[in-house]
Structure formats: structure tokens, C-alpha cells
Amino acid sequence: MTGEAHTDSSLRQLSYAEAIREAMDIALAADERVILMGEDIGVYGGAFQVTGDLVHKYGEDRVMDTPISELGGAGVAVGAAMTGLRPVFEFQFSDFAALAMEQIVNQAAKVRFMLGGAASVPVVMRFPAGSGTGAAAQHSQSLEAWFGHVPGLKVVQPSTPEDAKGLLLAAIEDPDPVMIFEHKILYKMKGTVPDGHYTTPIGTAAVRRSGADLTIVATSLMVHKALEAAATLADEAVDAEVIDLRTVRPMDRDTVLASVRKTGRLLCVYEGVKTLGVGAEVSAMVAESDAFDFLDAPIVRLGGAESPIPYNPELEKAVVPQVPDILNAARQLAGGTV
Amino acid sequence: MPTEVILPKVDMDMATGSIASWHVAEGEEVAKGQPLFDIETDKAAMEVESPASGRLHHVSVEVGSEVPIGTTLAWIYADGEDVGPPPEHATSAVTDDHVVSSDAGAPRAVLVDQSAKASELQGNSSSAKQRATPAARKLATQSHVDLADVTGSGPRARVQRADVERLLDVPAPDAIAVPALPWSTQQGDLSVLSSGSGEAAPWVLIHGFAADASGWSAVEKQLRMSAAVHRIELPNHGRSPRRKVADFRDLVSQMRQAFDGLGDQPVRLVGHSLGAAVSLALADTRPRRIESLTLISPAGLGPEINGVVLAGIARASRPESLGPWLKQLTGDPDVVTPNYVQAAARQRPDGQGRAAQASMMDALFPDGVQAFDLHAALSRLECPTRIIWGRRDAIVPWKHALRAPGQVALHLFDDVGHLPHVEIPEQVCALMML
Amino acid sequence: MADALHQPLQPKNGQENEPFAIRSYTPQQLKDALRKMYLIRRFEEGAEDSYMRGLIHGTMHLSIGQEASAVGACMALTDNDKITSTHRGHGHCVAKGADVSKMFAEFFGKESGYCKGRGGSMHIADVEKGNLGANGIVGGGLPIAVGAALSAKRLKTGAVTVCFFGDGANNEGAFHEALNMAAIWKLPVVFVCENNQYGMSTSTERSTAVTSIADRALAYAMPGSTVDGNDFSAVAEAVDTAVSRARDGQGPSLIESMTYRWRGHSKSDRNRYRTKDEISVWMKRDPIGRMAKLLRDHKIMSEDDIAALETEVEAEIAEAIKKARSGPDPLVSDATKYVYADAAA
Known part of the structure; x- marks a missing residue:
């Protein structure tokens, strides 16, 4: 190679x-x-x-x-x-x-x-x-x-x-x-992928898409689903910012909070079980910070269902967030109906 | 040396214990390893063996009384050892230096993440029961709006930021710049109000955006005692005609005409906010005519400016919509009384005038950013220059003053907002006359 | 091949009449070994006394009665060699050359302790002398010892790792996984099982399917032997043989060192699972008394020499406790220091 x-x-x-x-x-x-x-x-x-x-x-x-x-x-x-x-x-x-x-x-x-x-x-x-x-x-x-x-x-x-x-x-x-x-x-x-040796710093998130109306913090595969949803939302004049958390511990507090201060709306998307998951920590981090004052809607989390992963492909899809779920949540958040 | 018998710690979380019974009476013989006494803790009872062989003496703790671990209970004297008074024990335990115990006390709190401070999260009491988003609460608090007066458009009638903005008659931020009304330009020179007389160099005062010459009244009363005072009004403000202002350079050029019309003698130039930026630009191009320069809360030294408030004032037509915005201008909102608001509202221009101001604002502060930078001009000045600013200025950040070069004097006031010449006129006059 | 592996470990050439220790070590080495055994005993008694006076937080697990096993096993090791230890690890730490005042300081939670007061009795370590640490998890050190041996082999440091563990650990999965990997990769590690007959209160008869834990070596194709763990010379001989084998690149061995703890499992133990008679039988097999006798019998030390040695050790312990108690306490603001290499992480 x-x-x-x-x-x-x-x-x-x-x-x-x-x-x-x-x-x-x-x-x-x-x-x-x-x-x-x-x-x-x-x-x-x-x-x-x-x-x-x-x-x-x-x-x-x-x-x-x-x-x-x-x-x-x-x-x-x-x-x-x-x-x-x-x-x-x-x-x-x-x-x-x-x-x-x-x-x-x-x-x-x-x-x-x-x-x-x-x-x-x-x-x-x-x-x-x-x-x-x-x-x-x-x-x-x-x-x-x-x-x-x-x-x-x-x-x-x-x-x-x-x-x-x-x-x-x-x-x-x-x-x-x-x-x-x-x-x-x-x-x-x-x-x-760049050639040769380079490192990506542990503990830094990446803003994958810049936007003004709502912040989507996603991890791993969910970053791609969030970006796909954001492209659709753009056609509907909803400008979503997508943050790829990249590191779960230590979490990049500054990037997330700065985005929420800007958009006033937070959607967390992660594949792990929703309860006590990564998005719970992101939400709590925002709620405990000065960025709380900038929230103009409740925080919304999309996480895995309270269930083991099923075998049947339709069921398997149903228990983790998919693009339509993200679209639905983002529309409600941006539209002030959450 | 006799052997000390102590109440031993026999469990991890044990701090005290008591003797349930002695297996050996005082004065009796005991062999090392033979049961000596039974100990009782809050969890269990346990037999304790003798630490040495000999006779038990000086039993000092009664059966049943609770004592701390490490307490000396008795002494065992070997055969032939003299039984005198009880010896000093070698290392007293619990009371001695530090003791490691589970309830070591306060330090724990130091480590708790204190990023959340409950006190910061409280809304004001009258708003507490109203369902509102944090962003709406924040704006309401800043604007002195009672949330009870706001109709919420969100789910369960939750007040959202936009609801507060509607009450404040503010266009949404992205719509600030768009003038809603048509307006026409007028002919004529800019208005100059002159008063006072004296030997000293005349004063020239230039007011800020959405104000007019009357804003100087407190200052003017003092200045006119010893010198002539000329107050120039900006285009689209006070008695000046409505004119297109293309950009800051255009504004300065119009103001320079009025300034040149005042004659050739050197003057003491004073400007506030946008007026200070204009004064600075005038001083840069007419250096020989400036004896001294006073810049009060000047624009032009940094990009940030509170466009929401400026737009709110520019568009406000009634006391109800003007009041909340005016309260943002001063360090102490109570300075802005209902009477003051009424008076200010009467001074506001008509619909066309307001539209002209909004258009001017869009040209000077597009998207709420100061589109001109006078930092270089400030560095070129040769006349004595001072900057007067309130640290509670909510319109232009006072920290822009820190960009001033060394020869410029800075006067920063703690509890003062954007209007030092209104909030503390005596002190401002005293500084201007230095 | 398998037969060769399972021959009983044989004494070295010739002098079968003399114990291995007498044949193999200088008088000074033997005196030092006895001194270390006293040091362990007095250290643990001093720790016990400090504990009973409330000066020591938490609990501790005393190895009084097992001193020959710790000191004998470390005879073949240099400071370059590693050990992994157990929750009953004070003896291993002293045997590997630790400073008892730094150990006491750790017990008292001092910044001047081996782990800066963060580890305590159960995590005592002395990395500079090759002690990778005691362990609060039964069997926790077994895979780690194999890892250390893997490093030694890969980096060609020549180091051998002695992995101490108790009879309780031989029923953990980690024991079986670790022995298997050490064997398939022929790693320089010696597994020393200190069989003190009880995993807390449960006897090996009730917990372990084989009569002899050493028999488990068969399953992992390594030599296994059982020695009298209260006989310094026997332990030293078995471990010496296994260490030589490891240094020669022939892989791991398992040694079961039969011994007994005089004290309870921890300070909360009420000794309800064994009789006083049983304890007193084992106390008559005191490894220190036996070692002292060996040196007396071979005219290496006189009665007076030994009494003087004991006095010297007692003074050292008293001094060590005094020094340790006067050490600085850690700052509460530093409580989370050492979680990451970069304290800001």
C-alpha cells in the first residue's frame, strides 16, 4: 500500500x-x-x-x-x-x-x-x-x-x-x-487522507458544517447522518451547525458551548443507548454553563433505544437514530415547536 | 517497660468502641495470646488477645463506656516489673497530630465541578412563573421587560426570544438594516446651536447616533459660562435636514462643511459615540484648528457595537417602545425615569426621520458592526486628547479604549454606562476643562 | 517433552547434604536475607499497631508468617527484574528492596509515600526497584506480569518477572489466560503462588478442584512444583531454578509455595473459619525461627548476632515510623493529580 x-x-x-x-x-x-x-x-x-x-x-x-x-x-x-x-x-x-x-x-x-x-x-x-x-x-x-x-x-x-x-x-x-x-x-x-505522519489532537471537536439556527452535536456514524439531514434542512432555510465531537473524554467544551451560544438550540445525536449516554453529558455540560442563557428551546437528544440491538434489519434500523429522525427533531427545534 | 493495652481498631470504619467484658481481672496474670477482653462496636463484638504476658494493672476504662480507638485501657507488667504509677503512653492515638478518618471534612467540596452556579441561573422573581426559554429570559432581563407582559408563541405558551423582541419593537437581527418606510431628502445646512461667550477657545460638541443637541444640555449649562458653545447636529438628527449618508467618509465630509463654517479659530472639540468618531476624523484632517479633543464613549475604535439597541432606539416611536432601550444606555437604569422617556420620545423624529436614521445606521453599522476604524487616526493626533468612558457601557465596549496610544488620557468610570455626559455631567465637565 | 518438563526440580550438583541456601549464598547474603525477614515482620507489626491506633486509613492485609516465601523468591532477582504483587504485598515490597519509611509514609497517606499517598497499602509499589505494584484485584497482576515479560523479551532487557499471587487467584480466569499466553510465547516469567490455604475464609479444599495448584502447570505445558513456603532455602531454590530457566529463554514456570498467614485476611477478619489449634501449629513452623536456626546451625550467626540484628531492625522500624509520620500531607487541591500524564487533560 x-x-x-x-x-x-x-x-x-x-x-x-x-x-x-x-x-x-x-x-x-x-x-x-x-x-x-x-x-x-x-x-x-x-x-x-x-x-x-x-x-x-x-x-x-x-x-x-x-x-x-x-x-x-x-x-x-x-x-x-x-x-x-x-x-x-x-x-x-x-x-x-x-x-x-x-x-x-x-x-x-x-x-x-x-x-x-x-x-x-x-x-x-x-x-x-x-x-x-x-x-x-x-x-x-x-x-x-x-x-x-x-x-x-x-x-x-x-x-x-x-x-x-x-x-x-x-x-x-x-x-x-x-x-x-x-x-x-x-x-x-x-x-x-493526508500522506505521512500527522496527528489529530485528542480532546478537540470539529465543526463539520457551520450554521446559525441550530447546533447538532453528533458522534461517529451519526455525524454523517447529521450532515445528510443538514443538507436537506438547508433547502428548507434551516441552517444547522454540525459538530463532530470526535473525543468523548476529555470533551471539547469550548467548541460545543460557543456553537450553542450562537444558535440557541441543541440537538445531540448518538448511537449509544440514550439514557446516561454521551448526549446526556453534552446536554448537562450546556445546561450547567453560561450557554444555558442562550438556549431558546429545550435540548433534544436522539440516542439508541432502551433495547439491545435486534437482528431483523428493520428493527435494527428502528433502534438507532436515522436521517428522518434527525430531520424531524431539527425541524421541530428550529420551528419552535419542541 | 510494661506493655500498653489499647482499644484497637478492628474494623475499617470504626472510630470508637467499648469494652463488653474483661476476661482477666485487674492484678491477675495473663499470657500473650490469651483472650484479654471483648470489644463491642456498632457492628459486632470481638475478642481481643493479650499483647504480652504478665499481670494486668491500671485498668482505666470501665466496661460499657465508649472510648476512641487507640485509647489506653490498661498496662501489662512482666514478672518482676515494678508497678508504679501508670506510664505515659508512647503514642497517643486519635487526638495526636492528624488522624486519617473517613469524615476528614471540608476538602471534598473543593473538587466538585463548580461550573454550574445556581445563583446565575435564577430569573427575576416576577418572571419566575412565566414559561420562557433561557434566551428569552436573558433578553427580558437586559431590556427590563417583565415576562408577564409577553405573550409566548412557543409550545405551552412558552415565551421565546422572538416574543420579547416583538414587544420591544425590534426587527429580527437580520432585518435590522432594512428601512421600513420611504423617506425623502431635504435641502439646507446642518443645524448648529450656539450659546455662551468668553475669552477661552470655543467648544464644539457633536452628539451621537439617535440623539440630538439637547443631549448636551447638562454639560452645555456649565461650559457656556466661560466660552462660546457650538452644538452641531448630525444629518437626520435634531433640526438638521434629512440627507443620504452613503458611509462614514460621507458623514465626515458633511460634518466638516458645518465645522469649517464656524471660522478659523482653534476650538475645543468634544464628541459622543458616533459624534466622537466624527470629531476624531475632523481632528485628523483639521489638526491646526483643534486645541483639545474629548472623546466620550467613542465609536470607531473596534468592530463591536450593540446594533440591536441602536436599531431599537432608531425605530422606536412611542415611550413604551423607547423606554426599555434607553434603559440600556445608562449604567444605572433608574436614571432613565418615565419623564425622561416621555421627553426623549417627544424629541424623536417623525416616521420619515426615523427611516432616514435607520438607513444611516445601515450605512455606518452594517450587520451591527462598526464599518470604520479610526485607530490609526487616534495615533496620529498631536493635540491633548482624552477618552471618557463608563465601564458599564452596553453599547460600545469600553475595552476599545485600551487600543488608544500612550499620549491619550483614559478616564474610566465604574458605574457609568454609555452616557457619561448625562450620568455624571459635573465630572465630565471638570475633565474636559483640564 | 512433556515428561522432561514435569520432572521434579532437582538440586544443583553435588552437595545434596547441605541446603541449597548454604550451598549457594555467601554468609552476608544470608544475613541480609534474615534481616529482611525480620524487617517484614516488624514492619507489619508496626503497621498493625499504627492501624489499631487509628493512624492508618482503610484496611490492610498482613503476611506475617509468610516472610520466607517473599524473601526466598526475590533472592534470584536483581533490580532490573520485575515483580507483580498482591493485596498481601508488604513482604514482596520489602524483599524487593523498598525503603520501609517510604512504605510507612504511604500507609499514613503522605505525599512522601511510595505512591504519594494515593495508593495506600493495597497499591504499594516501588517501580525503581522493579516492583510494579500490589493489586487490589485478585488475579489482577497476572496478565500484567506476562506483559512485563513480553516487554523484556521484545526489548531484550534480560529481565525476569516474578508474579506473586495467592491461592484465591488460581480460580480466576486471568490466571488461566495469563499462564497460557506466557507459555505459548515462552516468556521469562515465574508464577509464584503463595498458597496460604484460604481465599479470605474459603479453604483451597473447598474452592479448588485440584489438590495441588502446581498441578495446573500441566495444563499450560510448564514445569510446576510445590515447596515448603516456610523454608527459605526451599523457596529460594525453586525460584532460582525457574528464574534460570526463564533467563535461558525456556519460558515460564509455576511454583506453589505452601505457607500460612498468622493474621486474619484483613483487619476485619474475626477468624471464624479456622481454629486456634490450626494457627498455633503453623506458628510453630515460623519461617523466621527456622531461618535463624539454619544460620546458627551453620555458624553463620550466633545467638547474640541474631539478637543484635533484631534490636537493630526494631530501631529501624521505630525510626521509619517517626520519619514517615512527619512527612507532608498531599494538598487537597492535588487530589486528581496523576490521573493523566498531562494534568490538564
Whole structure:
């Protein structure tokens, strides 16, 4: 993949999965301490073909297949990170984080603190997340809010190939444990990706579309649905601003509040279960701030239904926000009927 | 040295306990590890073993009385050891230096995120029961509007920002610039009101947008005692004719004609707000005619200006719609009395005049932004120059004054708004005459 | 292959009549080892006393009676080697070379403690000496030890990791996952199970399907052995063999060190699950008394030497407590410091 020639790198298109692989390739080449760990990431190439053929370039010692041992594997990555390596650990599905919560929450997140700063855990964990693939209840969840609740972790959700690469490189260079939630539907999405090494700062949101009438704060795949809705709304003279949160922890307070002060209306769109989810935190952050005074309508949240993800495709769509849901909510907000 | 027997901490959250019973009586022998006494906490009872072998003496805590952990209960003397008075214990526990306990006290609060302060979120009491959005409440508070007087157009009759704006007779921000009424221009020179006399250099006063010469009255009464006072009125204001004002340069050019008509002698030039910007531009092009320059709440030193209030005043025709806007002009809204509002409303131009002012405003402050920057002119001035500003100015931010170069004197007043020459005329006059 | 792996660990050449420790260590090393065992005992007694006086927050888990296991296991290690420890980890920390006054300072919640007062007894660590930390989670250190061994292998540091854990952890999934991975990747790690017979109140007979935890090594194709954990020489010998094997690149071993804690599981333990007779039987097998006897019998230390050593250790503990108590308290405004490397994050 690095052999491809690009006459104009500014127009180079990669898929989200290719962008992640390129980031890992760059990190592996640049830093001997970087290793990849995970189930079937070697010759198989990863369940979603994200690691691809990296094992052939860097060998099995640096692109390590682990047994199906999420707890142990995550713990090995934590111990290796504490003692000099920079492991990037791939979970096959984000749902399997449940098997490894002990090592992530009790160990990785707390070691630096418990030891008074005497050690750090520069580990990266990658979680293929989200619904839309028909994988049903145990392979489709969006669990980023679980980790957002844990001080000591950083949690990011790239929505574009460019950010998938930039955030992963930033995560590998970060001294603290970073959890990356990659939406499975986005793996095949193409987008412009700069050449070579660059980082996207953790903790900064991106304004994907500027607007005056209402602020839509969205994460991951929902950013794209929000942008699609915003294009339709523009035809109806509703000018929506779309913010891609990008990082769940630490959250970019300034960007969100500035937008709400401008528009006076807030719509949060996220795929995780609505109750106690990322949008709940965004809403509370606005309600607790001076931006509250600028609200000219109640805050509206669109999140996942209070349900596991169903198998039937129609049901599956019904339990996470879709473009018509966003349009409906935005129209009501902008029209003053909420 | 005898061995101390203490009330031990036997549970994580235990602070005190009591002796349920002694297994060994005072003076009796006990072996290390043999049960010595039973302890009772609020959770459970537990047997405590003897820490040493010997005889039990100096039992100082009665069965059943509650004591803090670490309290000395008794002493055990080894065979042959002299039983004198009870020794000082080695390390007294709970009362000694700091104790780590679960109710360590205040510090917890320090860490709570204080981004939400309830006090900031309260509306004023008369508005509290009215259903209204935060943005509507904020505008109402700023404009001294009682929400009870506003009809809400939102769900469940919720007052939204637009409802308050309607009451204030304000066009929506994006419509501010559009003059609603047709108007025609008039012939004739700009109005100049002259009064007073004296040896000293004459005063020339230029008022601000949507005001007129009468705005200077408090100041003029003092100035005219020692010198001539000339008050020039801006086009479309006071007794001046209605004229098209294409932009700021055009306004200055019209005002320069009137200024030149006053003669050749040096003058003390004073301007307020837009008038101050005009004065600054005049001083820049007629340096030899300026003895001193006083800029009160000047426009022209930064981009921000409160276009909503200016538009509100420009379009207001009745005391009811003018009052709330005027209250924004002063540091203390109570300075703007009903009588003042009535008087001000009588001074307002007719429909065509108001439309002409609105058109002028659109030319000078498109989209609520000051379309001219006189910062460079301020730096070129050679005459003594002072800026007088109120820190509660809600129309033009006083911080623009901080762009002034070093030779310009700054006089900032804490509780004063956009109208220092109306709010504190004596102090303003004293400064002008320095 | 499997047969070779499961031979009992054999003593080194020749002098079978003398214990391993006498054959392998200098008199000074042996004196230092005894000193460390006293230091652990007195440290824990001092901590217990401070706890009972209300000077120590929370709870603590004492290893009194297990000193030979901690000190014996660390004999083969250098400061470059790592250990992961457990909630009953004071002995491991001292054995790996920690300063007892910094340990006391941690117990008293002081900024001058090993973890700046943020960790306390259950998270005591001394990273500079290779102690990656005690752990509040049963089995929490097992995968971490494997990770440390992976780093050592990948970065070629030559370090071996000794992973201490208790009998309770051998029924956690993390134990099985960690042993399996250490074996498939042939990592330089030695798993030392300190079997003190009880996971809190539940005996190994009631909790563990195999009679000997060392038998579980068979499932992960590594050597497993059981030693008398109260015999310094036996522990040192078994771990020495396993560490050599790890350094040679032959992978992990499992050692079960049979011992007993004299005190309860924690300070809240009312000892309802075992008899005083059982405790007193084990107290007669005091690992420190046995070590002292070994040194006396081999004329390495006299009775007087040992008495002087004890006095010296007691003075060191008293001084350490005094020094620790006078250390600075952390600032409340710094309570969330050390959550992230960049404090502003």
C-alpha cells in the first residue's frame, strides 16, 4: 500500500480501515516499541481486515495473534505498556470489552494514579463498534459511554478516514490509555487522507458544517447522518451547525458551548443507548454553563433505544437514530415547536 | 517497660468502641495470646488477645463506656516489673497530630465541578412563573421587560426570544438594516446651536447616533459660562435636514462643511459615540484648528457595537417602545425615569426621520458592526486628547479604549454606562476643562 | 517433552547434604536475607499497631508468617527484574528492596509515600526497584506480569518477572489466560503462588478442584512444583531454578509455595473459619525461627548476632515510623493529580 504513487496527495482517497492500517504501519516503522496485539490480526488480517497484511511486513513478533483471551490479552498489553512497549490492542468487537473490563477499568485507568505518577500505561485499545451489520445484540453495541465514565482513560470516536489515522497516531503517542471506538459501517467509507505522519489532537471537536439556527452535536456514524439531514434542512432555510465531537473524554467544551451560544438550540445525536449516554453529558455540560442563557428551546437528544440491538434489519434500523429522525427533531427545534 | 493495652481498631470504619467484658481481672496474670477482653462496636463484638504476658494493672476504662480507638485501657507488667504509677503512653492515638478518618471534612467540596452556579441561573422573581426559554429570559432581563407582559408563541405558551423582541419593537437581527418606510431628502445646512461667550477657545460638541443637541444640555449649562458653545447636529438628527449618508467618509465630509463654517479659530472639540468618531476624523484632517479633543464613549475604535439597541432606539416611536432601550444606555437604569422617556420620545423624529436614521445606521453599522476604524487616526493626533468612558457601557465596549496610544488620557468610570455626559455631567465637565 | 518438563526440580550438583541456601549464598547474603525477614515482620507489626491506633486509613492485609516465601523468591532477582504483587504485598515490597519509611509514609497517606499517598497499602509499589505494584484485584497482576515479560523479551532487557499471587487467584480466569499466553510465547516469567490455604475464609479444599495448584502447570505445558513456603532455602531454590530457566529463554514456570498467614485476611477478619489449634501449629513452623536456626546451625550467626540484628531492625522500624509520620500531607487541591500524564487533560 505504501508503494502506490499519488500525483496529488491532497486528493488521495483511502478507506477508514486503510487509514487506520496506514497509521499502524507508520507507527510500527517509526518506533520499535510499537506492537499490535489482538485476535486473528496476523495472517487472517483482523476480523474487519484492518491490520491486513501488516504481519508480513513486521512479523509475528510485532503483529501478534493472541488467544481468545480478552481479559488476559488486555492485561498483557497493560503490563507491556507499563514496562516500555507501546501496544495497540484490537478487540474483535467492542462488545468483548465486557470480558476485559477488569484490566481496562481497574488497572489501565488507575495505575498512574495509584502509583502517584510513578508509572504510566501508554496502551491503545481499538474497538470495532456500532450496529448496522446484522450482527445482533452481542456484536453491535456502542459502549463508549462506559469508558467515558472512567477517569484515567481517554475515549475517541473518529468519524472520517483522516481522523481515524490522525487520532490513532495521536493515541499511540499519548502517555495515557486511549480507547478508540471505530464504527464498523465506516470501515469501507472513503475519504481524503493526508500522506505521512500527522496527528489529530485528542480532546478537540470539529465543526463539520457551520450554521446559525441550530447546533447538532453528533458522534461517529451519526455525524454523517447529521450532515445528510443538514443538507436537506438547508433547502428548507434551516441552517444547522454540525459538530463532530470526535473525543468523548476529555470533551471539547469550548467548541460545543460557543456553537450553542450562537444558535440557541441543541440537538445531540448518538448511537449509544440514550439514557446516561454521551448526549446526556453534552446536554448537562450546556445546561450547567453560561450557554444555558442562550438556549431558546429545550435540548433534544436522539440516542439508541432502551433495547439491545435486534437482528431483523428493520428493527435494527428502528433502534438507532436515522436521517428522518434527525430531520424531524431539527425541524421541530428550529420551528419552535419542541 | 510494661506493655500498653489499647482499644484497637478492628474494623475499617470504626472510630470508637467499648469494652463488653474483661476476661482477666485487674492484678491477675495473663499470657500473650490469651483472650484479654471483648470489644463491642456498632457492628459486632470481638475478642481481643493479650499483647504480652504478665499481670494486668491500671485498668482505666470501665466496661460499657465508649472510648476512641487507640485509647489506653490498661498496662501489662512482666514478672518482676515494678508497678508504679501508670506510664505515659508512647503514642497517643486519635487526638495526636492528624488522624486519617473517613469524615476528614471540608476538602471534598473543593473538587466538585463548580461550573454550574445556581445563583446565575435564577430569573427575576416576577418572571419566575412565566414559561420562557433561557434566551428569552436573558433578553427580558437586559431590556427590563417583565415576562408577564409577553405573550409566548412557543409550545405551552412558552415565551421565546422572538416574543420579547416583538414587544420591544425590534426587527429580527437580520432585518435590522432594512428601512421600513420611504423617506425623502431635504435641502439646507446642518443645524448648529450656539450659546455662551468668553475669552477661552470655543467648544464644539457633536452628539451621537439617535440623539440630538439637547443631549448636551447638562454639560452645555456649565461650559457656556466661560466660552462660546457650538452644538452641531448630525444629518437626520435634531433640526438638521434629512440627507443620504452613503458611509462614514460621507458623514465626515458633511460634518466638516458645518465645522469649517464656524471660522478659523482653534476650538475645543468634544464628541459622543458616533459624534466622537466624527470629531476624531475632523481632528485628523483639521489638526491646526483643534486645541483639545474629548472623546466620550467613542465609536470607531473596534468592530463591536450593540446594533440591536441602536436599531431599537432608531425605530422606536412611542415611550413604551423607547423606554426599555434607553434603559440600556445608562449604567444605572433608574436614571432613565418615565419623564425622561416621555421627553426623549417627544424629541424623536417623525416616521420619515426615523427611516432616514435607520438607513444611516445601515450605512455606518452594517450587520451591527462598526464599518470604520479610526485607530490609526487616534495615533496620529498631536493635540491633548482624552477618552471618557463608563465601564458599564452596553453599547460600545469600553475595552476599545485600551487600543488608544500612550499620549491619550483614559478616564474610566465604574458605574457609568454609555452616557457619561448625562450620568455624571459635573465630572465630565471638570475633565474636559483640564 | 512433556515428561522432561514435569520432572521434579532437582538440586544443583553435588552437595545434596547441605541446603541449597548454604550451598549457594555467601554468609552476608544470608544475613541480609534474615534481616529482611525480620524487617517484614516488624514492619507489619508496626503497621498493625499504627492501624489499631487509628493512624492508618482503610484496611490492610498482613503476611506475617509468610516472610520466607517473599524473601526466598526475590533472592534470584536483581533490580532490573520485575515483580507483580498482591493485596498481601508488604513482604514482596520489602524483599524487593523498598525503603520501609517510604512504605510507612504511604500507609499514613503522605505525599512522601511510595505512591504519594494515593495508593495506600493495597497499591504499594516501588517501580525503581522493579516492583510494579500490589493489586487490589485478585488475579489482577497476572496478565500484567506476562506483559512485563513480553516487554523484556521484545526489548531484550534480560529481565525476569516474578508474579506473586495467592491461592484465591488460581480460580480466576486471568490466571488461566495469563499462564497460557506466557507459555505459548515462552516468556521469562515465574508464577509464584503463595498458597496460604484460604481465599479470605474459603479453604483451597473447598474452592479448588485440584489438590495441588502446581498441578495446573500441566495444563499450560510448564514445569510446576510445590515447596515448603516456610523454608527459605526451599523457596529460594525453586525460584532460582525457574528464574534460570526463564533467563535461558525456556519460558515460564509455576511454583506453589505452601505457607500460612498468622493474621486474619484483613483487619476485619474475626477468624471464624479456622481454629486456634490450626494457627498455633503453623506458628510453630515460623519461617523466621527456622531461618535463624539454619544460620546458627551453620555458624553463620550466633545467638547474640541474631539478637543484635533484631534490636537493630526494631530501631529501624521505630525510626521509619517517626520519619514517615512527619512527612507532608498531599494538598487537597492535588487530589486528581496523576490521573493523566498531562494534568490538564
